[in-house]
Amino acid sequence: MHVPDGFLNAPVSVATGAVAAAAVAVSLRGARRELAGAAAHHGAERTAPLAGLVAAFVFAVQMLNFPVGAGTSGHLMGGALAAILVGPYTGVLALSVVLLMQALLFADGGLTALGTNITLIGVVTVVASYAVFRALVRVLPRRRGSVTAAAFVSALISVPAAAAVFTGLYALGGTAEVPLGRVLTAMLGVHTLIGVGEALITTATVGAVLAVRPDLVHAARGLTRPLVLRSGPVATPGSGPAPQAATSSTTTTSGTSAPATGPASARKVWAGGLAATLLCAGVVSFYASGAPDGLERVAGEYGISSQEEEHGLAGSPLADYGISTIADERLSGGLAGVIGAGTTLAAGTGILVVVTRRRNARAVAAAAVPSADGGAGRAESDTGRTPAGNA
Secondary structure (H helix, E strand, O other): OOOOOOOEOHHHHHHHHHHHHHHHHHHHHHHHHHHHHHHHHHOHHHHHHHHHHHHHHHHHHHOOOEEEEOOEEEOOOOHHHHHHHHOHHHHHHHHHHHHHHHHHHHOOOOOOOHHHHHHHHHHHHHHHHHHHHHHHHHHOOOOHHHHHHHHHHHHHHHHHHHHHHHHHHHHHHEOOOOOHHHHHHHHHHHHHHHHHHHHHHHHHHHHHHHHHOHHHOHHHOOOOOOOOOEOOOOOOOOOOOOOOOOEOOEEOOOOOEEOOOOHHHHHHHHHHHHHHHHHHHHOHHHHOOOOOEHHHHHHHHOOHHHHOOOOOOOOOOOOOOOOOOOOOHHHHHHHHHHHHHHHHHHHHHHHHHHHHHHHHHHHHHHHHHHHHHHHHHHHHHHHHHHHHHHO
């Protein structure tokens, strides 16, 4: 549901741009806390690359339009997936990077509508899905299956929520006269179907990460009671206390037991995620549905698309997810997808590294102030006691 230029008038486009800018600014501060919390669980050096990988994965899977019937397709939005894996604030930043890369490199989503797309795909889907997810995990049993169930429902709801907000924005500043009630009904209907696909992709991805490293799932931390498995003799009645045994596994931050495999395990998860990302972007994307997506179908049916304006970067080398100088369609699309995924990974990781380092620098500076004061205070105290001791 990438809104092109021309669908909304200038005042609404400016307003959504302001909302998007404010959301990104707030998310920069919130992401520092989320990444710091993640660093405490699995190392500061891994938090930004893992979050950057989520952005690249969302970019790649968004290329995979899937059919939803009646000549219509849909694709992942990724709000629920990003929020659950890396946190809502970091999720907003990750999706903003994805949408920026799509608009600038691939002419996907209007330039004047960039704020609108960030608001709809990067903010509304994250806020709606994470609110639903947190509400569900509070009432569901505290176990791994509850996380995947909540992920399914929250992802399903996030897509029609974004469709409803778009219709509201169109009511405020649409550039064509349309029957808003019928447009709302059509948007909710088709995007509920797309939401089912969103929910399946989100659940499968979250479940896969939970299975190998539950501590890497932001929203799963602390949902279950800690469990430590030990190997060794077990005490029996009358035999006295059993000797202490070495711990054979460690407790993960989600409360489940995981093998103490060390840093290499996270690197394997990252490598596996990168391989899946490149496979989706470079190979599977060729088989994506070519049917119009939900917004395109509704816009065409009700005359909204008649107001669409040509993208300002429509002549760019990677426009429409292909390399203009390569004639072979499969190779052109595959290379464009790999370039896009790689660029998104680099940009997302770079931004989040800066966010993490600024957080660390501030923490070091804050810790240095009381340390200096304490040292001064001790020096004064020692100086005051010395004459008395000598006397």
